[in-house]
Amino acid sequence: MSGCCSSPRQEISYPKKHVCPKNGQAYGQVSATTIKHHIKAPWEWQAKEQGYYFCSDPACDVVYFGQDDSFIEASAVRTKVGVKDPSGDALICYCYGVTREEAENNPQVRDFVLEETKQKRCSCTTKNPAGNCCLANFPKN
Template identity: 35%
Template sequence: MSSLRQIEQCPVSGATGRRVDVQTVKALLTASALRRLRLVDHRFCPDPRCHVVYFGADGTTYARNDLRVPVWQKEPFGDRMVCYCFGESERGIRTELEASGHSAAVARIREHIAAGRCACELRNPQGRCCLGDVTAAVTRVTQAIDHAVRSGS
């Protein structure tokens, strides 16, 4: 894929973007946003405070409302989708932790990965495996529950 120039920082937040395959961008853009797409290099803006999700080497940006799915990094903590292939969410992780003291989300996803069922490059806005994000989500939800218990909430 050719690019007009190399742009690594988000033009809005200045955050260093992660390269994302154009197939990921095409799969997740709304119909109206897809009409603006040019076949240039694209990057994902990881800054949770920034409304930009993707930015292209041609200067085009795509915001949260240009995508068909909510973006984990751009949504408030609590009910975010973490695994776009198998539907693991913070809410589901929390429910599991509260019921049993343990979440098997990471193990379930590992099973699916081993069976070759994931499609992260098309379903995850980052265009890569979500396992690290799911592991972090389990830790963060566990900490939130522990904090709530300690503070009596």
């Protein structure tokens, strides 16, 4: 049996960090699956056998890049990337649609997301453009 629900193939290991081809800073790995969930035309993008990375620098137009220095800019991504957009309506939690403004104005929001995360009721690896947990993006109390 083949298809999307079959056993995953053996994963190849890539460097955990790589340098963004635009700003020269090193950033962490993100899966090709995460990229496919966020780009405007995933059917036009062909993942290669290489590591992919997420650039979190707000001043850099690159959102995703590969070890081969290929990149995907913010204009090719469907949603605002919260860590790159300082506006109040930018999402900081993609699983529950929490904006920066909501998180700043209501401490219950962080508590809710924290509990949902503890209970493993989130989908950060695909819903968050960075491919990881959003809790670090919440305002510090």
